[in-house]
Structure formats: structure tokens, C-alpha cells
Amino acid sequence: MIIKLPPKSACKESDVTPQSVYLSRRRLLGSTAVGVAVGALPGWAAADGGQYPGVSSGNTPAWLREKLARTHWDAVTAKGEAVTPFKDATNYNNFYEFGTEKSDPGQNAGSLKTEPWTVVVDGEVNKPNRYSLEDFMKPYLLEERIYRLRCVEAWSMVIPWVGFPISSLLRQVEPTSRAKFIRFETLLDPKAMPGQQSGFALINWPYVEGLRLDEAMNPLAILAVGMYGRELANQNGAPLRLVVPWKYGFKSIKSIVRISLVEQQPKNTWQAIAPGEYGFYANVNPQVDHPRWTQARERRLPSGLFSPNVRETQMFNGYSDEVASLYSGMDLRVDY
Numbered sequence: 085m086i087i088k089l090p091p092k093s094a095c096k097e098s099d100v101t102p103q104s105v106y107l108s109r110r111r112l113l114g115s116t117a118v119g120v121a122v123g124a125l126p127g128w129a130a131a132d133g134g135q136y137p138g139v140s141s142g143n144t145p146a147w148l149r150e151k152l153a154r155t156h157w158d159a160v161t162a163k164g165e166a167v168t169p170f171k172d173a174t175n176y177n178n179f180y181e182f183g184t185e186k187s188d189p190g191q192n193a194g195s196l197k198t199e200p201w202t203v204v205v206d207g208e209v210n211k212p213n214r215y216s217l218e219d220f221m222k223p224y225l226l227e228e229r230i231y232r233l234r235c236v237e238a239w240s241m242v243i244p245w246v247g248f249p250i251s252s253l254l255r256q257v258e259p260t261s262r263a264k265f266i267r268f269e270t271l272l273d274p275k276a277m278p279g280q281q282s283g284f285a286l287i288n289w290p291y292v293e294g295l296r297l298d299e300a301m302n303p304l305a306i307l308a309v310g311m312y313g314r315e316l317a318n319q320n321g322a323p324l325r326l327v328v329p330w331k332y333g334f335k336s337i338k339s340i341v342r343i344s345l346v347e348q349q350p351k352n353t354w355q356a357i358a359p360g361e362y363g364f365y366a367n368v369n370p371q372v373d374h375p376r377w378t379q380a381r382e383r384r385l386p387s388g389l390f391s392p393n394v395r396e397t398q399m400f401n402g403y404s405d406e407v408a409s410l411y412s413g414m415d416l417r418v419d420y
């Protein structure tokens with residue numbers, strides 16, 4: 085992955101939405117369920133899609149709209165940190181299926197058809213199944229998780245996701261005693277995803293990611309179906325993506341169609357491309373530099389050319405209390 089300077093059009097820091105403002109807007113959104121007209125909401129809070137430049141999500145299906153309205157807001161937050169503007173979260177993306185420039189996914193992901201969507205759960209489980217997304221989601225209450233997202237390229241955002249813990253899914257499908265890892269696969273559809281036509285030939289499509297089973301069981305690890313109180317934008321991995329906030333962003337695989345419980349550690353996409361630079365664990369760690377750049381600091385977006393918004397990177401992206409015990413006894417320089 086390549087570090088690029090933000091374009092001149094990048095927003096100013098003053099455009100950042102303070103969390104208090106985001107939260108009060110979001111409460112308004114929650115109240116749509118009890119009759120506030122959608123037209124009374126701030127533009128970005130309306131859950132019907134299509135009104136943001138570069139946001140190419142489809143029409144929110146009714147079942148998802150209903151589920152979103154019943155979200156448990158504020159389940160976890162990045163306290164005191166500003167939420168990244170929606171505009172940045174949806175126009176500065178990594179989603180190589182739609183091109184390698186940060187603006188490509190926002191411009192190209194409209195070709196992704198997210199309804200109907202099928203999710204397969206297979207491998208070492210007592211209850212393998214093939215679901216429509218609606219059935220897949222049925223048992224779970226959605227929660228809002230406001231998390232830091234730290235890309236291995238040394239930029240970061242704060243994004244309010246809506247989703248549910250993977251542990252809830254695992255309890256439903258019952259991994260067998262042989263299951264040691266969970267493997268995720270993105271949709272393979274070169275017609276809808278131009279990047280898969282060979283544009284970035286280094287990747288052996290589809291994109292694959294994985295977690296150790298105990299990592300997947302950690303309460304912070306979620307499957308997201310929404311962001312900013314609405315459905316996921318296509319460029320952010322609609323209609324279903326992984327979010328593991330203590331790991332570099334490439335672990336958070338987008339547009340998932342297959343979830344497999346497996347015995348062997350899966351080979352994830354970036355590890356397969358450059359094993360000396362990207363590992364399986366990919367825990368955010370300011371003490372272990374990327375071979376080509378430091379991981380001690382990050383640019384928190386939006387970050388202007390003349391007023392770079394640079395922060396110290398935190399161990400496990402600030403989630404040590406919740407996850408450090410998963411790695412006790414491991415040498416994180418070896419298992420990077």
C-alpha cells in the first residue's frame with residue numbers, strides 16, 4: 085500500500101463533526117421511528133440513500149430500515165474524539181475491487197448490487213447454512229459502535245458503525261471443536277467490480293481475511309451493516325463487512341459473502357501479496373514499524389496539507405484493555 089498526500093480539496097479540521105453534535109443528530113434519527121418526518125433531519129442522517137455525492141448505496145430495504153430504527157445507540161464510543169465527517173468516510177476509501185485510488189470506490193462502487201445478497205456459513209460448524217442477508221441478520225439486535233479505524237498506511241478516522249458482535253453469530257452456528265479460525269471472503273464479481281478484471285493483478289481475488297476464533301469472539305469484533313445511523317455505503321463494504329478496531333484496516337474485509345470456520349490459519353490477501361510487510365495478526369502497534377514507514381504516528385482525517393492533524397498511534401489502536409490478553413506470551417514483532 086502506498087501513502088498519498090490528501091488532495092487540496094480535503095476538508096479543514098473545522099469541518100469535523102464534534103461527537104456531541106453527531107450524537108444529538110443521531111438521536112433525531114432514532115426518533116424517526118416515532119414519527120419525525122425524514123425531511124426534518126439533517127441531510128446525512130436520512131437513511132434513504134442517494135443524496136450524497138459519491139455515495140452509491142442502493143435503496144435501503146424495508147427490513148433493514150426497520151432494524152436500523154431499533155439500534156441500541158451508543159453501545160461503544162471513542163470518547164471525546166470527533167467523528168470523521170461522512171464526506172471523508174465515504175470518499176477516502178480502500179476497496180481495491182473498485183480501483184486503487186482513494187476516490188475510486190466512491191466513484192465506482194455504484195455498480196455493486198447489494199440486494200438480494202446471499203451469505204454462506206460453512207466449514208467446521210454444526211449448523212452450516214446459506215442465507216439471504218435478511219435471514220442472516222434476523223436473530224441480532226443492532227448496536228452502534230463508534231470506533232477508531234487505523235489503516236496500515238498511517239491514516240485514521242473515527243466511524244460510527246452499526247452492527248452486531250461476531251460472537252452472537254458464532255453462538256448461532258456452533259463451531260465444532262476442530263474450528264480454530266474464521267475465514268471471510270468478499271464477493272467475486274468482475275462485472276460489478278472492475279478492479280477484479282485484473283486492474284490490480286497482484287491480488288488473487290476474491291479478497292480474503294481471517295481471525296483466530298478467540299479474536300472473533302472478542303466483544304469488540306463486529307459485523308457491520310450500517311454507518312452514521314444508516315445503511316453502509318457501497319464503498320464502505322455494503323451490505324456486510326467486518327470491523328476489528330484494534331487491527332489495521334485491511335483486516336476489516338468488505339462486502340462479505342462467505343464465512344467459514346476452519347482448522348488452519350487462513351492466508352489473508354495482503355499477507356499473500358507481501359508477507360514481509362503484512363502479517364496475519366496486523367494488530368495496531370506503534371512499536372513495530374512497517375518496513376517502509378513508521379507506525380508511531382497517524383494522520384487523523386480530515387488532515388489538511390497545511391494543518392496536518394497528526395496523532396500518536398496507540399497500542400492496539402487504544403483498545404488494549406479489551407484485547408491485550410489475547411496476545412499474552414506472543415512476540416508481536418514476530419507475529420505482526
Ligand SMILES: Nc1nc2c(c(=O)[nH]1)N[C@H]1C(S)=C(S)[C@@H](COP(=O)(O)O)O[C@H]1N2
Nearest residue numbers: 177178179180235270291320333334336338
Ligand atoms: N474486500 C476488500 N475489503 C477491504 C479492502 C479492500 O481493498 N477490499 N481494503 C481494506 C483496507 S486497506 C482498509 S483501510 C479498509 C478501509 O475501510 P473504509 O474504506 O470503510 O474506511 O477496508 C479494508 N477492507
Ligand SMILES: [Mo]
Nearest residue numbers: 235236333334
Ligand atoms: Mo488499509
